[in-house]
Amino acid sequence: MxxxxxxxxxxxxxxGFLGFAAAAxxxxxxxxxxxxxxxxxxxxxxxxxxxxxxxxxxxxxxNDAAKGIAEGFSGASGSxxxxxxxxxxxxxxxxxSAIASKTGPAVSTGGGFQAFxxxxxxxxxxxxxxxxxxxxxxxFNDFLPGVLDPFKSDKGYVAVPWQLDMRVFWYRKSLFxxxxxxxxxxxxxxxxxxxxxxxxxxxxxxxxxxxxxxxANHSMIMMMVNNGGGVFNxxxxxxxxxxxxxxxxxxxxxxxxxxxxxPAAVSYTTDNMSAQWKDGKAGFxxxxxxxxxxxxxxxxxxxxxxxxxxxxGDKATIVFPNNIMMYTNTPSQDASEEFLVYYLGQLKQLxxxxxxxxxxxxxxxxxxxxxxxxxxxxxxxxxxQPIAKTFASQGxxxxxxxxxxxxxxxxxxxxxxxITGKSDAKTALQAFQSGLESVLKK
Amino acid sequence: xxxTTTQSGLSRARRGVAPGGPGTAPVKRRSKxxxxxxxxxxxxxxxxxxxxxxxxxxxxxxxxxxxxxxxxLLQTGNFVxxxxxxTVLTSPAFWKAAQFTLWFTIVGVFGxxxxxxxxxxxxxxxxxxGGTFKVLLLLPWVVPIVVSSxxxxxxxxxxxxxIPSLFRNLGLGTPLFLADPxxxxxxxxxxxxxxxxxxxxxxxxxxxxxVDSTVYEAASMDGATRWQQxxxxxxxxxxxxxxxxxxLMTIFCVNDFPTIYxxxxxxxxxxxxxxxxxxxxTVFQDFATGPGVAIAFLMTMTLVVIxxxxxxxxxxSSVE
Numbered sequence: 001m002x003x004x005x006x007x008x009x010x011x012x013x014x015x016g017f018l019g020f021a022a023a024a025x026x027x028x029x030x031x032x033x034x035x036x037x038x039x040x041x042x043x044x045x046x047x048x049x050x051x052x053x054x055x056x057x058x059x060x061x062x063n064d065a066a067k068g069i070a071e072g073f074s075g076a077s078g079s080x081x082x083x084x085x086x087x088x089x090x091x092x093x094x095x096x097s098a099i100a101s102k103t104g105p106a107v108s109t110g111g112g113f114q115a116f117x118x119x120x121x122x123x124x125x126x127x128x129x130x131x132x133x134x135x136x137x138x139x140f141n142d143f144l145p146g147v148l149d150p151f152k153s154d155k156g157y158v159a160v161p162w163q164l165d166m167r168v169f170w171y172r173k174s175l176f177x178x179x180x181x182x183x184x185x186x187x188x189x190x191x192x193x194x195x196x197x198x199x200x201x202x203x204x205x206x207x208x209x210x211x212x213x214x215x216a217n218h219s220m221i222m223m224m225v226n227n228g229g230g231v232f233n234x235x236x237x238x239x240x241x242x243x244x245x246x247x248x249x250x251x252x253x254x255x256x257x258x259x260x261x262x263p264a265a266v267s268y269t270t271d272n273m274s275a276q277w278k279d280g281k282a283g284f285x286x287x288x289x290x291x292x293x294x295x296x297x298x299x300x301x302x303x304x305x306x307x308x309x310x311x312x313g314d315k316a317t318i319v320f321p322n323n324i325m326m327y328t329n330t331p332s333q334d335a336s337e338e339f340l341v342y343y344l345g346q347l348k349q350l351x352x353x354x355x356x357x358x359x360x361x362x363x364x365x366x367x368x369x370x371x372x373x374x375x376x377x378x379x380x381x382x383x384x385q386p387i388a389k390t391f392a393s394q395g396x397x398x399x400x401x402x403x404x405x406x407x408x409x410x411x412x413x414x415x416x417x418x419i420t421g422k423s424d425a426k427t428a429l430q431a432f433q434s435g436l437e438s439v440l441k442k
Numbered sequence: 443x444x445x446t447t448t449q450s451g452l453s454r455a456r457r458g459v460a461p462g463g464p465g466t467a468p469v470k471r472r473s474k475x476x477x478x479x480x481x482x483x484x485x486x487x488x489x490x491x492x493x494x495x496x497x498x499x500x501x502x503x504x505x506x507x508x509x510x511x512x513x514x515l516l517q518t519g520n521f522v523x524x525x526x527x528x529t530v531l532t533s534p535a536f537w538k539a540a541q542f543t544l545w546f547t548i549v550g551v552f553g554x555x556x557x558x559x560x561x562x563x564x565x566x567x568x569x570x571x572g573g574t575f576k577v578l579l580l581l582p583w584v585v586p587i588v589v590s591s592x593x594x595x596x597x598x599x600x601x602x603x604x605i606p607s608l609f610r611n612l613g614l615g616t617p618l619f620l621a622d623p624x625x626x627x628x629x630x631x632x633x634x635x636x637x638x639x640x641x642x643x644x645x646x647x648x649x650x651x652x653v654d655s656t657v658y659e660a661a662s663m664d665g666a667t668r669w670q671q672x673x674x675x676x677x678x679x680x681x682x683x684x685x686x687x688x689x690l691m692t693i694f695c696v697n698d699f700p701t702i703y704x705x706x707x708x709x710x711x712x713x714x715x716x717x718x719x720x721x722x723x724t725v726f727q728d729f730a731t732g733p734g735v736a737i738a739f740l741m742t743m744t745l746v747v748i749x750x751x752x753x754x755x756x757x758x759s760s761v762e
Contacts, residue, residue, distance in 0.1 A: 092726055096515035117729070121516045210599070210620065211707030264600055266710040267620030272599045279602070408728045409535075409712075416711045420621070439728040 048079030048332050050339045053086050053095075053105035057163070057322075062355040069346045070339075079335035086110075092117075092403075099123050099329065106330035107339055112391075113403035115151070115159035115325035120400045125326040126156030130337040134160075139345060142362045144381075147321055150390050150398045158398075159323035160340065162347060163358040166319045167218050168384045169305040170291050175202045175283040184284070186309040187251055194260030197283035204260040205252070206276060206285025208268030209416045214407055215273060216265065216415040219286045221318055221391065223248040226307075228314040230393035231405060231436075238440065239394075240433040241426070247311065249418055249425035256421040266420050277302065289380060290357040304376045307387055319388035320406075321398075322358065359385060401440045410435030509735040515725075519732070526732035527740070536737065538712060539720040543696060546631055546716055550695035551688055553635035558642025558687075563676075565643075566650055583640035591704035594633055595620070623713035626706050630714045634701050638694065642687055649683035650676070682756055689752045696745055717741050 052070045056063055063085045070083035084105070086094055091111065098104035099118065111117075118124050131148075134140040147161045176183060181196035183189075194204025209216035224230050229244030239245075255261050262268070262276065276282040277295040284305065292298045307315045324343065326336045350356050352370045359380060360366055366381050391402050405411055414432035417423045423431075509526055513519025530536050561579060565572055582590065598605045598619035610616045619629045653676065661671050677684075699718050702708060708715035708723065715723070717737055725734030 090726065092729075093515065100516050118516075121514065123516070209709065211704060211709075213707075262601075264618045264621040267599060267618070267626065267706065269595065269599070272595070276600065281600075281602075404727070404729050409723050410728075412707075412709070412727075413712060416709050420710060422711060439730050 048075065048077060048335045050075075050079060050081040050107055050330070050332075050335050051084070051105045052081050052339065052343075053084050053108035053110070055086055055088060055091065055109050057109070058355050058357050061353075062350065065350055065353055065355055069343060069349060072346070073339050073342050075335050075338045075342075077332070077335065079332060079338065081107075081339050099327065102329055104327060104329060106336045107324060107326050107343075109162070109322065109324055111403060112165070112320045112322055112406065113398060113400060115323055116153075116398055116400040117403050118325070118327070119153070119155075119158045123327055123329070124158055125328050125330065125333055125336065126158065127151075127160050127326060127337075127340065128156040129333075130160060130326070130340045131157055133337065133341045134344070137341070137345075139341075139362075142364050144361055144363055144366070144385060147361045150321055150392065151323060153397070159325040160344065161321040161323045161361045162344060163322045163356065164319050164361060164385065164388070165322055165358045166289055166380060166384055166388060167222055167286050167317050168289070168380055169284060169308065170277075170287045170302055171284045171305045172202070172277070172280060172282065172301055173303055174301050175200060175280060179283070183305055184308060185306060187311055190284070190308060191251075191254065191258070191260070193284060194255055195258060198259050200283075202281055202283035203262045203265075203276070204284045205255045206273065206282035206287075207261065207265050207419060208270065208273035209265065209412065209419060210267040210269040210272060213268060213270045213273065214412075215270065215286060216419055217406070217411045218318060220249070220252065220411075220415050220418060222286055222316075223252055225316045225318055225389050225393050226314060227251075227310040228312055228316075228394075230389070230395075232392055232395045234394050236392070236395040236397065236399070238433060238436060240429045240436070244312070245429055246425050249429060252418055253421055253425060256419060261419050263420075266416050288357055289359055289377070292376070293354075294357060304379045304384075307383055315387050316393070317384055317388050318393070319385075319390060321361070321390065404439045405436065408436075408439060410439065505735050505739065508731050509739050510732070512732050514729060514731050522732065526736040530733050530736045530740065535712065535715070535720060536717075539715045539717045542627065542714060543716040543718075545627070546634065546698075546702075547692055547695040549631040550634040550638060550698075551691045553631070554638035554642045554691060555646075555684070555687065557635060557639040558644075559646050561639065561643045562646035562650055565647065579643060580640045582637050587637065587700045588704060590637060591633070591701065594629075594705060598629060620706055621710055623710055626710055626714050630702055630705055633705060634695065634698065637701060638691060641694075642691065645683050645687040646680060649680035653679050685752050685756045689749055689756075692748055692752070693745055696741060 050073070054063065054066050054070070067083040067085075070081045073079075073081040086108075092114070095104060095108070095110060095114065095118070104123075115124055131140065143161075144164075147164065148157070151157050151159050151161065171183060175197060176193070179193075179196040179200045179202070181193045184193045190204065197204040205219070207216045207219045221231060224245045227244045227248040229242050229248055231238065231240060233239035233242075252261075262281070265273075268276070273282075273287075274295040277285075277287070277291065278297050288294070292300075292302045295302070307317060309315055324340055326333075326340060330336045344362075347360065347362065348365045348368060351360055351365050351368055354370055359377075360371070365371060366377075371377050390398060391406055392398055410432055413435065414428055417428045417431070418425075422428075507518060510521060510523060511519040512522050512526075565576060565579075569575065597603055600606070601610075601616045601618065605619065606616050617625055620626050657675055657679075658671055661675055666674065696716075697718055698716070699722060702714055702716055702719050703722070706714045708719045718741065721734045721737040721741070723734075724730050724737060728734075
């Protein structure tokens with residue numbers, strides 16, 4: 001009887017037990033209700049602590065370095081910053097839930113169009129004052145040409161860019177030598193190179209549209225833009241069925257029908273695609289910055305190609321200007337702005353440590369020996385950055401609708417349809433246009 | 443008369459009336475105790491019930507609000523009534539996903555049940571290292587789905603992956619298991635069966651363990667064949683467990699997001715998009731919260747109907 005429960009003891013009455021049970025039951029509720037309190041750091045925390053959320057933009061070493069920079073912040077009024085990594089899985093939900101419960105960040109990086117989505121919902125603090133501070137410090141003049149323009153809305157700067165996720169063509173030099181074919185400079189020569197590469201067991205238009213892989217989506221839009229087309233017209237209206245887009249997709253379908261696109265590419269994840277590059281199956285294709293490091297082949301065989309000239313003389317690629325945004329829920333807007341300016345000023349460390357897989361937005365960083373020492377980087381800055389357009393092309397201003405385009409079902413379905421050759425160009429574009437119309441906010 | 447006396451005695455015994463004890467007074471005592479007990483139970487249960495209502499009720503009400511509005515995750519938006527439901531129900535993508543979900547569930551439930559049943563029966567026989575086999579057979583269920591889906595991806599994704607290479611070496615061509623819509627659907631379903639059969643095996647093993655072996659001995663003596671023993675004894679005796687496992691596996695399959703999303707992302711060209719994947723993509727990729735939540739509501743209603751039907755089967759099998 002030594003193990004007799006205290007609940008069974010006469011001293012523990014039924015009423016007492018019920019009271020205990022009610023208290024235990026209400027504890028989690030009270031805890032949940034208290035989630036947004038200042039003690040939890042809601043809206044950046046008490047006493048001017050700026051809560052900074054960042055994404056895993058590269059390896060964990062990147063996040064460690066970024067954390068070091070953030071935590072090194074010390075504002076004029078004694079404000080500090082905390083750093084938290086947010087995973088890409090369900091990131092929009094993570095941000096939305098946190099913002100709704102007032103436990104979100106004061107400053108963050110995030111999805112390419114996230115700032116515009118939250119601006120629409122009244123959660124973004126405009127960065128005009130921060131821009132003024134950058135002008136005052138002279139750092140404003142260090143921005144590469146045109147990188148700030150897409151973030152200017154009627155009400156002010158929605159966010160400030162900090163890196164450019166550029167899409168450029170890469171090639172494996174040894175495969176071109178083996179196939180004894182010249183590097184493509186335009187679409188006809190891309191077709192010829194693709195045919196020659198096929199004879200040596202390689203693919204001339206490497207891409208992927210499997211789980212979580214957006215490279216096929218980007219390749220389709222890039223080919224449209226490279227032909228003077230795009231998803232939107234200059235007025236920002238949906239314009240998928242224009243002749244340039246039809247022509248571009250007919251060309252991609254020609255690549256597919258000639259076996260220049262890997263028939264299994266529709267299911268390739270980014271890891272599968274990287275493996276194709278590493279294993280010498282990929283001869284030519286659209287990819288990001290720093291491909292040799294990403295795929296694990298730094299022998300010098302993987303190189304950046306020249307931009308292709310479209311049939312009508314157009315030269316263009318697409319770029320995702322990743323940005324830092326500020327939120328209205330902050331312990332101090334001044335501290336948020338101070339932190340943003342400080343963080344932008346420290347970015348060069350990330351490139352100096354060779355942690356980034358994207359282009360910097362500052363000219364001074366492109367001139368760093370750690371960056372400029374890589375001829376691929378130099379070529380991208382020199383030849384590709386000046387012709388890069390955003391997803392909004394032919395329009396120039398970014399908006400919340402682009403979030404539903406990038407990674408949305410309509411584009412994904414369209415890309416998969418094209419690279420499997422399941423439809424003609426016009427039908428696929430028509431379905432794409434209808435799909436987008438149903439999800440884009442008017 | 444004797445029979446009546448016996449029945450009366452049994453009846454009294456079931457009521458807890460001692461032989462020779464008073465007739466109706468104890469019944470009154472019993473009902474008084476019941477009322478007290480009921481009140482105690484009520485107060486003891488109340489905190490849990492309140493918690494459950496809050497935990498399940500609040501999200502349900504919030505979801506109902508979202509399904510009838512045109513807002514987003516942060517803002518409720520305008521009331522649109524049943525528009526989101528009609529949008530979803532008139533969408534070909536919804537019906538395509540519903541069709542895939544149906545096949546995925548049928549194959550997932552019955553495929554894993556058949557494999558699980560076969561292995562449970564096999565493990566009942568005396569085989570060497572049976573315990574080790576049991577543990578090894580549990581691995582697909584135990585291993586995190588992220589790990590197993592990545593492993594399956596590397597086995598089948600590219601023409602040079604292990605399985606396509608094997609087919610090629612056997613002169614069977616180079617099947618693109620994840621790139622061909624039909625093969626991708628089959629691959630996802632086989633993967634689901636592979637992941638789920640250990641659960642079924644455990645459920646059936648537990649049910650089989652409770653079957654008295656003397657029943658089979660008696661059946662053998664009566665001349666029943668092994669098939670008759672299986673179909674007339676084993677299956678009816680494990681019917682209750684079977685229906686419960688079917689209910690659970692149906693819910694697992696209909697709500698299964700990671701198995702599909704990690705392996706194919708719902709592709710190629712939506713060939714493996716189930717309703718839950720469609721709901722996720724609608725809310726978090728198209729940012730159309732109302733229609734996405736409407737899909738989830740329709741799924742929940744369907745699952746409730748299926749569960750009720752199967753629960754009735756359980757009660758029926760219990761009575762039998």
